[in-house]
Amino acid sequence: MSDFSLTASHARGKHEEDAVFTILKYAQEAIAKYGSDQVVNATIGTIYDDNERFAALTTVDEVYRQIPAAEIMDYAPISGLPGFLEAAINVTFRNQRPEGYINAIATPGGCGAIRHVFYNYTEQGQAVLIPDWAWVAYSSIARENLLRVESYQLFDRDYRFNLSSLQEKVQALLQIQDNLVIVLNTPAHNPTGYTVSVPEWSAIISFLQDMARDQNKRIVILVDIAYLDYAGDQEEVRRFMPLFGQLPQNILGTFAFSMSKSFSAYGMRSGALIGVSRSREIADEFFKVNSFSNRGTWSNGTRGAQRLLMEIAADPKLMAAVDAERNIYRQLVEKRGEIFVREAEAVGLDICPYRAGFFISVPTIEPEAVVARLQQERVFAVPLEMGVRFAICSVPTSKVPGLAAKCKKAMG
Ligand SMILES: Cc1ncc(COP(=O)(O)O)c(C=O)c1O
Numbered sequence: 001m002s003d004f005s006l007t008a009s010h011a012r013g014k015h016e017e018d019a020v021f022t023i024l025k026y027a028q029e030a031i032a033k034y035g036s037d038q039v040v041n042a043t044i045g046t047i048y049d050d051n052e053r054f055a056a057l058t059t060v061d062e063v064y065r066q067i068p069a070a071e072i073m074d075y076a077p078i079s080g081l082p083g084f085l086e087a088a089i090n091v092t093f094r095n096q097r098p099e100g101y102i103n104a105i106a107t108p109g110g111c112g113a114i115r116h117v118f119y120n121y122t123e124q125g126q127a128v129l130i131p132d133w134a135w136v137a138y139s140s141i142a143r144e145n146l147l148r149v150e151s152y153q154l155f156d157r158d159y160r161f162n163l164s165s166l167q168e169k170v171q172a173l174l175q176i177q178d179n180l181v182i183v184l185n186t187p188a189h190n191p192t193g194y195t196v197s198v199p200e201w202s203a204i205i206s207f208l209q210d211m212a213r214d215q216n217k218r219i220v221i222l223v224d225i226a227y228l229d230y231a232g233d234q235e236e237v238r239r240f241m242p243l244f245g246q247l248p249q250n251i252l253g254t255f256a257f258s259m260s261k262s263f264s265a266y267g268m269r270s271g272a273l274i275g276v277s278r279s280r281e282i283a284d285e286f287f288k289v290n291s292f293s294n295r296g297t298w299s300n301g302t303r304g305a306q307r308l309l310m311e312i313a314a315d316p317k318l319m320a321a322v323d324a325e326r327n328i329y330r331q332l333v334e335k336r337g338e339i340f341v342r343e344a345e346a347v348g349l350d351i352c353p354y355r356a357g358f359f360i361s362v363p364t365i366e367p368e369a370v371v372a373r374l375q376q377e378r379v380f381a382v383p384l385e386m387g388v389r390f391a392i393c394s395v396p397t398s399k400v401p402g403l404a405a406k407c408k409k410a411m412g
Pocket of ligand 1: 045108109110111112135185190224226257258259260266270271
């Protein structure tokens with residue numbers, strides 16, 4: 001192989017095998033060979049019903065189909081339709097809105113929001129702080145934007161939230177950089193299903209308030225709430241949000257809102273970056289800088305999806321219908337989770353602390369080997385750096401019993 005490359009030096013060698021799609025292909029081959037009832041496909045991170053079909057929310061679908069063509073096909077303003085931005089803020093906070101100045105920018109999903117925060121609030125070449133158990137795309141987004149990632153340990157030895165690790169990492173990074181973005185993916189974290197509790201949030205915020213006494217430091221908390229609406233009671237899961245009303249001027253609270261899961265609209269690529277600050281200037285700057293980034297990366301967002309959220313959020317009856325339909329799927333995933341967790345306990349399989357959401361992860365130092373052994377049992381799960389991820393969101397309830405035991409066996 002020649003070493004010749006046509007790319008600029010910063011793009012050289014960029015490549016990533018997508019573990020999910022690789023294993024998914026194996027699962028599909030097994031399904032073709034043995035039949036779907038003989039195969040457990042725990043790779044896909046979207047909700048499938050018990051007939052293994054994509055779970056669309058009927059009301060969302062119906063509202064979308066009534067939107068006039070021009071409202072789907074035309075451009076949206078660069079920062080998003082104003083009504084969409086208001087709706088995104090309202091559905092994010094519901095009755096737990098923090099005090100302060102709140103602005104939003106439309107982005108292509110939570111992914112776009114994460115990109116803007118990484119890029120606009122970290123100096124080039126410096127590090128973003130993410131958890132060690134993390135969605136792999138954080139590292140890709142950082143690299144794509146010429147940034148590095150550093151990680152804190154999400155759990156301590158007893159599988160409790162590891163505040164000391166977060167503190168140590170923040171302190172160490174603030175010794176060498178003045179801007180720091182800290183990612184918390186909660187509630188219902190990908191890939192473990194962990195939810196940071198309100199007392200844990202209070203401790204995190206009070207620690208960061210301490211760190212921010214040094215006025216040279218600029219801290220941005222990025223809460224990735226992609227799975228928010230599947231984490232439990234709608235108000236309970238948002239209880240931590242008002243804490244973001246107590247931040248000093250040099251801490252900005254940001255939320256990556258996504259329509260992908262909440263409205264089962266993954267492919268429509270719509271979400272928003274929401275910023276909360278006690279300072280009007282910082283909130284205005286947030287709006288300007290991130291609107292500029294929209295123009296400089298993907299221009300504007302998907303107008304039809306923005307219109308869709310506006311229509312739903314403006315009508316309490318529609319909103320209630322969407323909540324009710326989503327709750328059915330939330331409970332379905334909850335039931336699958338309960339079975340897995342109960343059986344894991346029964347067979348002595350250590351799993352990461354699962355509270356809610358799409359995924360359950362099993363820690364292991366040999367994820368590839370465990371995944372390969374599971375495949376011999378026709379169970380397809382995704383290897384991560386520190387474990388194996390089961391996407392219970394897409395496994396029909398009838399196929400969940402026995403999964404934990406198979407995993408225990410595959411651990412050797
Ligand atoms: C942890 C996490 N954050 C954010 C996202 C963003 O999704 P989207 O860009 O579709 O909103 C995902 C999607 O899988 C995710 O798992």
